[in-house]
Amino acid sequence: MFVRNQWYVASWDHEIDRQPLARRICGESILLYRRFDRSVVVLHDACPHRLLPLSMGIKEGDNIRCRYHGLLIDSEGRAIEMPIRSERPHKSICVKAYPVVERHRFVWVWIGDADKADAKLIPDFWPCSRSDWTFDGDYYHIQCDYRLVIDNLMDLSHETYTHQGSIGQHEILEAPIQTQTDGNHVTVTRWMAGIDAPPFWRNALKQEGPVDRWQICHFLAPSSVIIDVGVAPVAARATLEHHDQGVRGFVIDALSPESDTSCHYFWGMARNFDVNDVGFTARLKHQQGAVFREDVAVLEAQQRSILVNPDLKLRGFSIDAGGVRARHVIDRMIQAQHAPGGA
């Protein structure tokens, strides 16, 4: 079960152009393309005539013509030309058009009742859109329940073992965490005061000496995690409330369920340093690919193990507090939509 009446990332902005892209979000097959004015169209991916995927169709201007019998559909999902051109299409011949907003480099689609769509509900990924920051990332497809990825991201202690060959560090396990819930927003904070910066951050800061380091994971319902990371020299007196004194980044993780056991993962990193260094950006994206393959091996094996052990339950240790609370939020939202009058 998925949380409905929510915005989900359907794609990166750069994935969509004039030709249709087919994708499945929360079990719904959609196609995406851009109009000449660059605005994005999202339609249900089945011709209202004989259900052939419209994504196989022929683009004609901003419309799309079915590859089978040529029913012409406009970008609002209405049939505007019948296979026999002299016939007039009845207005009931249409496909569902999905509310769509392009923001923060992503294409967001509203899964649920169209009349409830409100762009104000889109999670605030502000670091992805600020002119003094830079942002890029990649798309991955994983064969697991999206909630396993959220668990993974809300508990960075896994880096020590899962990523022991790449980015793992014992310091992360040793630093205490604080977990807070505020409505549907869950935060896991790890503040490491006066430590040696690890190589990545020392290079970013371009100086030696003790630093304060932070990792603040924000779960934004229903399925995003953004992680505020960085270091500042101890002398700069950074605090949990104000820590822009050094180098800072946001790891952006937007998950969109595809099916019960597969999901789309949109990963990126926004940063406020070396913002014009495109080589740095490219290396970051490349290196993340290798780290990510370690996560995928774990996540997909975990999913298979869950399926063959239906009698076993996932346990929550103290390190899992963030993921456990995020799941509580998701469960509560799903229950609410089943309640009388629920969304």
Place this chain on the structure above:
Amino acid sequence: MFVRNQWYVASWDHEIDRQPLARRICGESILLYRRFDRSVVVLHDACPHRLLPLSMGIKEGDNIRCRYHGLLIDSEGRAIEMPIRSERPHKSICVKAYPVVERHRFVWVWIGDADKADAKLIPDFWPCSRSDWTFDGDYYHIQCDYRLVIDNLMDLSHETYTHQGSIGQHEILEAPIQTQTDGNHVTVTRWMAGIDAPPFWRNALKQEGPVDRWQICHFLAPSSVIIDVGVAPVAARATLEHHDQGVRGFVIDALSPESDTSCHYFWGMARNFDVNDVGFTARLKHQQGAVFREDVAVLEAQQRSILVNPDLKLRGFSIDAGGVRARHVIDRMIQAQHAPGGA
């Protein structure tokens, strides 16, 4: 659900020889082979001993011996030798032998109660068997409900878009059609009077000038479509009733369901012109392969879309009248076999 108590094409005549061929028709696993006298044997493909497919067996004369323990089965399906040769096989040890007729270049098998099999019920594919015509074709396997292929064939307007890279033409969409039902026989007629012949037919006719062109699709229950096609010079005064004045062909399409979502497709073309030109025959078969791949892409995508959209229905537009009526015939036949006393 399939229509039972019917003849289905199990194979082309040239596919069957002394060695067994395994195929599944209407969900039933069968094997086919020829006796020394060339007559065709069709048996259920499971040894009555331990169910090993008999098609893996060892041919001994007209009999087949199971590869596992050597039970010997004759071409009527009776066990005639036990693994221990001194034992006598009980007459209950047998496999189902299917009624089979070789006609019109095809091997027809009766799916249903053997005592109801009557060769007179085989559809009349007369153009495939006349000495002054020639006939050849090919076998294709498609991952879709056989009824989707019937829909496709009873509405040639799809050629415009599905085959826009090959044989598609706008004239076909523009010509009006007439649909008639006579019992279980559905006909879709498209008569294009006084038009320019398309390249294929101009070459066939070997002359320029205006022609009358026809496409007459006949649905023959439960699952064949034969299409009467051709052109005649206007001066020859062809009519719907008599149109042998020019060049004429019959596209033969015999479908046999394999499972709910897969089928066998036996395609061929019979013609009354250039009947001794084997190069023409070979080119026709080769070119059809390319056109057919366009259909398969559409049909298999349509099948997948139907499976993931169980809440959506296929719509019938005016161009679909032939397919809609053919499905009514099929539905009626399936309902009849569930009625008390039904076949």
Place this chain on the structure above:
Amino acid sequence: MFVRNQWYVASWDHEIDRQPLARRICGESILLYRRFDRSVVVLHDACPHRLLPLSMGIKEGDNIRCRYHGLLIDSEGRAIEMPIRSERPHKSICVKAYPVVERHRFVWVWIGDADKADAKLIPDFWPCSRSDWTFDGDYYHIQCDYRLVIDNLMDLSHETYTHQGSIGQHEILEAPIQTQTDGNHVTVTRWMAGIDAPPFWRNALKQEGPVDRWQICHFLAPSSVIIDVGVAPVAARATLEHHDQGVRGFVIDALSPESDTSCHYFWGMARNFDVNDVGFTARLKHQQGAVFREDVAVLEAQQRSILVNPDLKLRGFSIDAGGVRARHVIDRMIQAQHAPGGA
């Protein structure tokens, strides 16, 4: 359904070393590895924290650390270190440790209630452990119900046809068999008196002349078959009770169900002749591979045929008496464990 509270072969002794091996036995996912003292550990293959397979973990001495969050599990299945090292693991955090015994070159695991495990119940594969015999073999994985393999082994008459290209012989079909049941032990005896030895056995005996030959198949519940085979010169007066006068071997076949339609097959041959000829041992193992591929083709095709013909039953002929009785034993054991107070 599988017979529980039984020892099953989980692996050959040589398959297990310090690094974990993952395998599924009777539907249960396990991992196996050796401690420094060479003793074998068998644990359920799912971390008690988040179910990641422990077989993906990191060995630390005799313990294994989960690759995900680093929970450290000792070789008794107890958590001994939490992801945060300052936390103390509760004793409820553990994985099931399976009783395990290494004997007769195999690693035996107890599937069922651990407190019922008794090493005395392990089938007596004595020829595999005697210093004056030699024993070696191989591991195969088959996509079929393990009982189909038992049927196959309890009826060697299949060699005539399934193995007609390799070891098949008509003499085997012609020799009468005797089938006996003694509790859960089923025996099929084929005594061929005064025959010409086949090539394999003539080479083994290293002399010409008439021999007495035997094949005595023992079904040892729940899923082993050991076959006493060999020849002795007629002059040596071998009897069913005493036949160590010539050359003798035991074909060892231990089956372990993996799922309803797949199994592990541990095959080996013990012999009392040429015991130091390692080339002979290697050739035997190599040749068995080719014979085995003929069996697999039959067994997997039989399994598929059973699945698509749910309305058909396996028949028992006289040659099947051994397999039929072995299945009776298995059925009785499965029924007993469902009875009130049953195991």
